[in-house]
Amino acid sequence: xxxxxxxxxxxxxxxxxxxxxxxxxxxxxxxxxxxxxxxxxxxxxxxxxxxxxxxxxxxxxxxxxxxxxxxxxxxxxxxxxxxxxxxxxxxxxxxxxxxxxxxxxxxxxxxxxxxxxxxxxxxxxxxxxxxxxxxxxxxxxxxxxxxxxxxxxxxxxxxxxxxxxxxxxxxxxxxxxxxxxxxxxxxxxxxxxxxxxxxxxxxxxxxxxxxxxxxxxxxxxxxxxxxxxxxxxxxxxxxxxxxxxxxxxxxxxxxxxxxxxxxxxxxxxxx
DNA sequence: CCATGAACCTGGTCGC
DNA sequence: TGCGACCAGGTTCATG
Numbered sequence: 001x002x003x004x005x006x007x008x009x010x011x012x013x014x015x016x017x018x019x020x021x022x023x024x025x026x027x028x029x030x031x032x033x034x035x036x037x038x039x040x041x042x043x044x045x046x047x048x049x050x051x052x053x054x055x056x057x058x059x060x061x062x063x064x065x066x067x068x069x070x071x072x073x074x075x076x077x078x079x080x081x082x083x084x085x086x087x088x089x090x091x092x093x094x095x096x097x098x099x100x101x102x103x104x105x106x107x108x109x110x111x112x113x114x115x116x117x118x119x120x121x122x123x124x125x126x127x128x129x130x131x132x133x134x135x136x137x138x139x140x141x142x143x144x145x146x147x148x149x150x151x152x153x154x155x156x157x158x159x160x161x162x163x164x165x166x167x168x169x170x171x172x173x174x175x176x177x178x179x180x181x182x183x184x185x186x187x188x189x190x191x192x193x194x195x196x197x198x199x200x201x202x203x204x205x206x207x208x209x210x211x212x213x214x215x216x217x218x219x220x221x222x223x224x225x226x227x228x229x230x231x232x233x234x235x236x237x238x239x240x241x242x243x244x245x246x247x248x249x250x251x252x253x254x255x256x257x258x259x260x261x262x263x264x265x266x267x268x269x270x271x
Numbered sequence: 272c273c274a275t276g277a278a279c280c281t282g283g284t285c286g287c
Numbered sequence: 288t289g290c291g292a293c294c295a296g297g298t299t300c301a302t303g
Contacts, residue, residue, distance in 0.1 A: 002296065002297090003296060003297090006296075032279080032280095059297080073297080073298085074296090074297090075279095075296090075297050075298070076280090076281095076295070076296060076297055077280090077281080077282095077295090077296085091281090108280095109280080109281055109282070110279085110280045110281050110282085110295090111279075111280050111281075112279065112280065112281095112297065112298080113297090127298090149272090149273095150272085150273080151272090151273065151274090152273090152274085155273085155274080158297090160297090160298080167296055167297070168295095168296055168297085169296055170296090213296095214296080215296095219296075236296095256274080256275080257275075257276070257277095258296095258297095259294080259295080273303105274302105274303085275301105275302085275303085276300105276301090276302085276303105277299100277300085277301085277302100278298105278299085278300080278301100279297105279298090279299090281295105282294100282295095283293105283294085283295090284292105284293090284294080284295105285291105285292090285293085285294100286290105286291095286292090286293105287289105287290090287291095
């Protein structure tokens with residue numbers, strides 16, 4: 001489900017609500033939800049930990065405790081939220097109970113999501129490439145790093161160790177806005193392509209954050225509130241509909257096994 | 272180094 | 288209604 005804007009939406013929403021809350025207990029309801037597999041360490045040390053900050057690294061939601069970190073990844077269907085009742089929800093995979101009797105619950109239909117309970121953030125930073133909102137992310141960084149690779153641009157943008165935070169929806173949107181064919185090899189992009197890519201990445205993500213992200217299937221962030229960026233999508237999911245720019249038909253293909261939408265009239269392969 | 276496919280899971284939708 | 292096939296916003300691992 002979530003890409004950078006959706007994760008940022010969850011972080012923005014959770015921070016003021018759970019900051020300074022104190023954890024009194026923890027319950028794991030699906031074993032694979034704990035990625036770090038250190039249940040004994042977790043059970044022994046989680047009690048009385050206080051939440052001091054909530055922030056984002058790539059698509060990870062980092063919950064900083066006074067000692068140690070909780071790093072959640074929502075994958076496809078994860079939903080992390082504060083609530084007062086965890087009964088009657090068979091999709092809750094784990095929860096932390098706070099001293100005020102509310103909970104931080106993690107719900108996840110497909111069970112792909114989960115979290116690390118770790119002493120430092122090394123393993124997270126190791127997986128994560130440059131954030132699009134990092135000041136180093138610009139045309140010249142892209143130019144340098146796209147040239148030294150020779151990969152299909154869509155596949156490269158999906159690679160979180162290269163740029164972190166992009167996913168299937170926003171990549172299609174960014175490539176459409178930049179008039180770049182998803183199968184273009186990264187080293188074949190010209191300066192103009194790269195300049196558009198850089199600008200559109202930042203502007204599309206920023207705009208989506210302002211809309212609280214995109215809800216296609218079941219992304220919610222605050223008691224079932226949904227993101228409204230779905231109304232702004234230019235290509236994603238518009239198979240067989242007219243391109244908003246040139247009126248030709250948007251087609252769907254597979255790139256890296258992912259459904260990929262584009263307009264083959266305005267998005268051409270460079271070679 | 273790069274591409275591909277499978278695996279991890281469940282639910283929704285579409286066609287017959 | 289039921290059943291099978293296919294699809295889904297992500298990541299990781301094994302295999303050419």
